[in-house]
Amino acid sequence: MSPTNEPSSRRTSQTGYALRSVRRALVGGLGNARRLLGQLAARLWTFIRPVIDVVGPAGWLALGGAALALILGGALGWMELSFIGVTLVAAFVIAVAFVFGRSSFAVLIELNPHRVVAGQRALGRMLVRNTAERNALPVRMELPVGDGLAEFLIPSLPPGGEQEELFAVPTERRAVIVAGPAVSVRGDQLGLLRRAVRWTEPVELFVHPVTTRLASSAAGLVRDLEGEVTKTITDNDISFHALRAYQPGDALRNVHWRTTARTGQLMVRQFEETRRTQLTVVHTTERDHYADEEEFELAISVTASLALQVIRDGTRLNVVTEERPLRTSTPTTLLDDSSRLLGVEGAYPSLRDFARDTTKRLSPPSVAMIVAGSTLPLAELRSVTTLFGLDTMTIAFRVECGASSRVGAVSGITVLTVGTLDDLPKLLRRVHR
Incomplete structure (x- = not known):
């Protein structure tokens, strides 16, 4: 390159460097501006969100209808539409007066008892106390109980005044029923505006499955196996x-x-x-393995009855399901976990895959029990037996509501058909003999 071109090349290089510096500065400035705008938007949303949350679906509908009516009424010259818009705006303004007011309450939610068996009666109590130094205005309290909603009208309370409300908890079926949180609600009768304040945390009520008392641990199987020389x-x-x-x-x-x-x-x-006894219960909650909901609940009652007796006898026990293993440290923890069991769909390709995956980290059992419904093919029950050693005794409980309870053997596995929970102790005695 000739010497005369050197200044020109230097100027070109300096110009490129300057342009790149300007571009970097612009990109950095835009990034900082975006971050600043994001922070401002977040703070603004934090400020206006409590106000927006007060407006209910009916309120937004009223505001939208008022805006549309006023625009169309002004554009088309229809006084009727303008009157409708003004009426909706007036209703919204009047509703604002209903949400004003501040209360200070101490709210207590109690369930008695905290644990019941399905079908037993359970009651709840809500105690509201005014902790302010002035009279509290009347307020409506809402308390979700399970799938329902209990509403109580709390009258005006003087400083330190209390109001007690009682309610019944539905316990017809096994479940974990959540009561709460208790929420005070202020708003207009049309539901345009609604201001809710939360006062308590949710409280759980465990509705345990129905169980039956068994005469001996695993029908004597555990006691017979304990101490056997291999x-x-x-x-x-x-x-x-x-x-x-x-x-x-x-x-x-x-x-x-x-x-x-x-x-x-x-x-x-x-x-x-x-031999030291280790009992494993494989309980499937796959919905396709049960004919109906009643059969599903009966299977849980069978598993809970077996596990309770084994725990009382001090034998090592594992109970596995598709979602989680059940805690077996005490009868109460087992029943609490049994109350949480829900049906699953398509969790595992087969019963054998489920049993292999959930028991592979457990100690080899001396007795394995499989609990399933009437729609599960017997071939799948037989396939599970190959997962355990030759010294393992395998028993399958096939639940079929209303069927004749009986004991049978299919390819080396003992199959107990359970028609009612009351038949379970008799079936286990027959297996022992």
Whole structure:
């Protein structure tokens, strides 16, 4: 390149650098402006949202109708439309007066009892106390209870005054019923404006499934299996099997000193493993496996009855479902989790996939129980038995409401058909015999 072109190239390079600097400054400025506008919009929304939330669907409809009527009335010269618009605006302005007023309450929600069996009676109490230093204006309290809504009109209360309201809780079916939160509502009779203030947190009522008392743990199966000697050889148990030469790492407490002294070589004891009972209940909540809702609830009652008796006897227990394993530390925690069970759809391709996935991290069971509905094919029940060892006893409970309760055997698996919950103790006694 000739020397005469060098100044021109330098000027071109400087111009490009300046343009890039300006572009970067503009991009940075636009980014800062966007962030500033976003922060301003967030603060503005935080300020106006409580005001907008007061307007109900009827209020927005009234405002929209008023605007449309006034515009059309002015454009077309129709006094009737203008009158309708003015009337809607007046109704909205009058409704504003109903939402003013400040209250200070202490609200207590109590359920008695907190846990019931399906069908038993449960009552609730709401106590409202005025904590302000002046009289409280009348207010309407709303209390969601399950799928319903209880409404109470609280009269004007003097400072420190209290108002008690009682309500019944529907407990016909197993569920976890949430009462609350209690909300005070101010607004007009047309529902244009509505200002709600929350005073309490939700309270849960556990409606436990109906259960039946069983005569013995797992119909005597657990007690019969407990302590049974197996063919597995172990270094730590109570059933003596044989002696073998000492190996590094063996516990010194297992050394047989008399034989060691006689042979001159360290000898240790070996034992036959004694069976320790581990019971696993595989409960499917797949809706397709049950004929109707009544059958689904009966299956939960069967599982809860079996698990309760096993827990009372102190036997190790696992109960698995598609959604979560049930807690089995105490009868109360088991029943609470049973109250939360809901039906699922398409959680696993098959019952075997469900059982394999939920039990693969559990200890091998000595007794496996499968609880399912009447629409589940027997072939799927048989397929689950291959997941457990040969020493595992597998029992299937096939729930079919109204059917004749009976005990049968299908390809090495014992199948109990349960028609009613009252038949469960008799069926288990027959299996034990």
